[in-house]
Amino acid sequence: MELMNKLFEAAKANKQRIVLPEGEEQRTIIATEEIKNQGLAYPVLIGNQEKIMSMAKELNVDLSGVEIIDPNSYEKIDEYVKAFYEIRKNKGMTMEKAEKIVRDPLYFGTMMVKLDDADGMVSGAIHTTGDLLRPGLQIIKTTPGVSVVSSFFIMMVPDSPYGENGMLLFADCAVNPNPTYEQLAAIAIATADTAKNLCKIEPRVAMLSFSTMGSADHELVEKVRKATELAKELRPDLMIDGEMQLDAAIVGKVAAQKAPNSQVAGRANVLVFPDLQSGNIGYKLVQRFAGAEAIGPMCQGFAKPINDLSRGCSSEDIVNVVVLTAVQAQAQNK
Missing domain, CATH: 3.40.50.10950 (Rossmann fold)
Structure with a gap:
């Protein structure tokens, strides 16, 4: 804490x-x-x-x-x-x-x-x-220049090696049910800025999906890919990568196999979920099964x-x- x-x-x-x-x-x-x-x-x-x-x-x-x-x-x-x-x-x-x-x-x-x-x-x-x-x-x-209001949780996982000594930011878990790829890019950027300005950490943002770097092809995966590309284009100063599965995002050994060239994979401290269903389910799973403290949902934008x-x-x-x-x-x- x-x-x-x-x-x-x-x-x-x-x-x-x-x-x-x-x-x-x-x-x-x-x-x-x-x-x-x-x-x-x-x-x-x-x-x-x-x-x-x-x-x-x-x-x-x-x-x-x-x-x-x-x-x-x-x-x-x-x-x-x-x-x-x-x-x-x-x-x-x-x-x-x-x-x-x-x-x-x-x-x-x-x-x-x-x-x-x-x-x-x-x-x-x-x-x-x-x-x-x-x-x-x-x-x-909204703040000028910000297209969408979103939410984030600060997840504090006790005795965990993942994220930033057990701290990760999850977004969006409370506001946007099915964001477009443009909105998903905006959520990623906003959460990265929150990580930097509020939590005082260097953000490493993983754009989550059921595919890692092209391992699957589906319209849902394509949305995450396009969001990742747009976020990188808009904010080349940020470490944002995807699409990637959760294990590739936070587990070093898995990242080495699935995304060996990624700066983010295996080290992510900001997890951007593709939609509200997965985000809301995800934070509650970590809260209940891992005994994490979930601080939020906080609004950004x-x-x-x-x-x-x-x-x-x-x-x-x-x-x-x-x-x-x-x-x-x-x-x-x-």
């Missing part, structure tokens, strides 16, 4: 304001106390103050000093409604609709980030990934950091994602 220790220290050194729209949810309340006590961020809970404080008392949680905002009584709600209307008026938005939508905690939290009243947002303990992405894509939108949680997350998971979001915000605020 050396990486997380470094990220915790980075978060403490320059605390960011992170909004938690699921403020009335038990695990979120427990996590908020930990975030406050460790000085990891300035957490902002969205919800009814009386309900949140009552639940905190039942949980024996101290939320003193934590900001709690109820959209229904927030002094800047009219400003938020007008701003949201302006963003969406060309899509048929009316002021009446905006008035209702912005009071939804997820939309409200996203507007806080958009209007710089928060540096980042974390949600997903009780909402789906789609619930988070919808306001994110409508309000925050948004103009400002908003991140997702698994609905099966623990309060500790929420703390970790808040820390990662804070460090993302630090980088974007430079």
Whole structure:
């Protein structure tokens, strides 16, 4: 957990304001106390103050000093409604609709980030990934030059020789069901940049398939090949290779047989899955069978950091994602 220790220290050194729209949810309340006590961020809970404080008392949680905002009584709600209307008026938005939508905690939290009243947002303990992405894509939108929002997991595998001393990044495991080859190339590039900027490692990206360097011929394999070619063309500074099977990507002996001329094979620390089914299944297999800690899913590609949680997350998971979001915000605020 050396990486997380470094990220915790980075978060403490320059605390960011992170909004938690699921403020009335038990695990979120427990996590908020930990975030406050460790000085990891300035957490902002969205919800009814009386309900949140009552639940905190039942949980024996101290939320003193934590900001709690109820959209229904927030002094800047009219400003938020007008701003949201302006963003969406060309899509048929009316002021009446905006008035209702912005009071939804997820939309409200996203507007806080958009209007710089928060540096980042974390949600997903009780909402789906789609619930988070919808306001994110409508309000925050993508970083200029980035064509697609995607997700990644940081997988920490105990006592493992693979990846970067047991740490690997998996993408995309939560957002894009069946990416085109152009989107797959964009996901590979985004995850490589995340590995470099957030995890401080030199990325070695494997584009996964059921074929290694032409061992099979199929339209699904062709998509991965084209994605690899495009990613290399767009970012020749990155080590990206494929198509390759998982064992060729991470096992040196297999790589020597199947892909002897690859800089990535046998040494990959970033695994890009060809579609959401394989990515989602893959991270859960490693999490359950290898006892890995799966940190995420984190989002990449948004103009400002908003991140997702698994609905099966623990309060500790929420703390970790808040820390990662804070460090993302630090980088974007430079």
